[in-house]
Amino acid sequence: MSGIKPTLIDMFSGCGGLSRGFMDAGYEVLLGVDNEEIALKTFKENHGQAEVLKADLFDPETxxxxxxIIGNKKVDLIVGGPPCQGFSLTGTRDADDKRNTLFRSMVEAAKVFEPQAFVLENVPGLATLYKGKAKDEIIQSFSNLGYTVNFEVLFAPDYGVPQIRKRIFFVGLKGSTKFAFPEPTHFPNEYVTCGDAISDLHDREDDLGQEIDVYLNDPKTDYQRRMREKTTVLYNHVGTRHTDLVKEVIAQVPEGGNHKDLPPGVGDSRKFNEAWTRYHRSKPSKTIDTGHRNHFHYEYNRVPTVRENARLQTFTDDFVVYGNKTQQYRQIGNAVPPLLGFHLANKIKTYLKVEQEV
Structure with a gap:
């Protein structure tokens, strides 16, 4: 490819986990589109020269x-993760939820920009819910534009992500070639664990720290060294001040346990599936969510910091998250792990023809 970078647009970008993985694999990110301003600030600060557009993707004018904004630049790839509330296990699963049709804006963008490929990401439930209606429409819509579409559910730990997370990816290539998904890089006995990912970060139990801070410990694992290699400054590692009562409840949850391990009458205010979940240092974490009330550090009696969640999502430490704490947690929780994007990006690159524009 003689040093020329393939280009991409990220739709429903959020803070840009998926496209950050592509950028790390040598792509040029041209544009991020989302309707949340603070997520776009994070995106812009962490994606090179990329532009951002705050817009409603229901609006055809977008x-x-x-x-x-793109002008006469060629777009090689469109990536995106349309909102998944209508397909999510935790959502209302309303077949008529209009958010279920947001992927059509990616189809429209493919019509206009004619990229060589697209990547559409979502929750695995999309494949089967409503008898596969959305899945079939996605495949049909892009097939009508001349793409050969393949999809697969990827399990994040198989690709070096220290987190239990499953996502479905649709990849379409212009023409008759079918995309072959990347092979796993890790197997169950070698998954990257919570301890591998965050054990170098300061406990933050008494000293809550600051948004811009210093590392107090040296990295202990290859994963930590990789996370830290682009920065000497520690960002977003700020602790949460819990009440004594909350700390007492957390202290009674064993490593790897949850609300089911609490004595009768303890922690009754929260007794749903993910409540009072404590990570295990020797396993990947549970799926990082958009809140910060249900999951706890494997050793310390507190919720993980934004930086710890970012590490478990594979954002490198130079990736700075903006906004208040609630906004930061939401941005990280909504993101696709960049490392998953990176592995997809490297594989997709082998199918692209990137030419110098005259």
């Missing part, structure tokens, strides 16, 4: 606005 595609014209994207076109105006």
């Amino acid at each position: 595609i014209n606005e994207m076109k105006r």
Whole structure:
């Protein structure tokens, strides 16, 4: 490819986990589109020269606005993760939820920009819910534009992500070639664990720290060294001040346990599936969610910091998250692990023809 970078647009970008993985694999990110301003600030600060557009992707005018920003640049790839509330196990699963049709804006963008490939990410439930209606429409819509579409559910720990997370990816290539998904890089006995990912970060039990801080410990694992190699400054590692009562409850949850391990009458205010879940240092974490009330550090009696969640999501430490704490947690929880994007990006690159524009 003679040093020329393939280009991409990220739709429903959020803070840009998926496209950050592509950027790390040598792609040029041209544009991030989302409707949340603070997520776009994070995106812009962490994606090189990329532009951002705050817009509603239900609005047909948005595609014209994207076109105006891109100008005459060629777009090799469109990536995106349309909101998944309608397909999610935790959502209302309403077949008529209009958010279920947001992927159509990616189809429209593919019509206009004619990229060589696209990547559409979502929750695995999309494949089967409503008798596979959305899955079939995604495949049909892109097939009508000349793409050969393949999909697969990827399990994040198989690709070096220290977190139990499953996501479905649709990859379409223009023409008759079918995309072959990357092979796993890790197997169950070698998964990256919570301890591998965050054991070098300061306990933050008494000293809550600051948004811009210093490392107090040296890295202990290859994973930690990789996370830290682009920065000497520690960002977003700020502890949470819990009440004594909350700390007492957390202290009674064994490593790897949850609310079911609490004595009768303790922690009764929260007794749903993920409540009072404590990570295990020798296993990947549970799926990072958008809140910060249900999961706890494997050793310390507190919720993970934004930086710890970012590590478990494979954001390198130079990736700075903006906004208040609630906004930061939401951005990280909504993101695709960049490392998953990185492995997809490297594989997709082998199918792309990238030419110098004259």
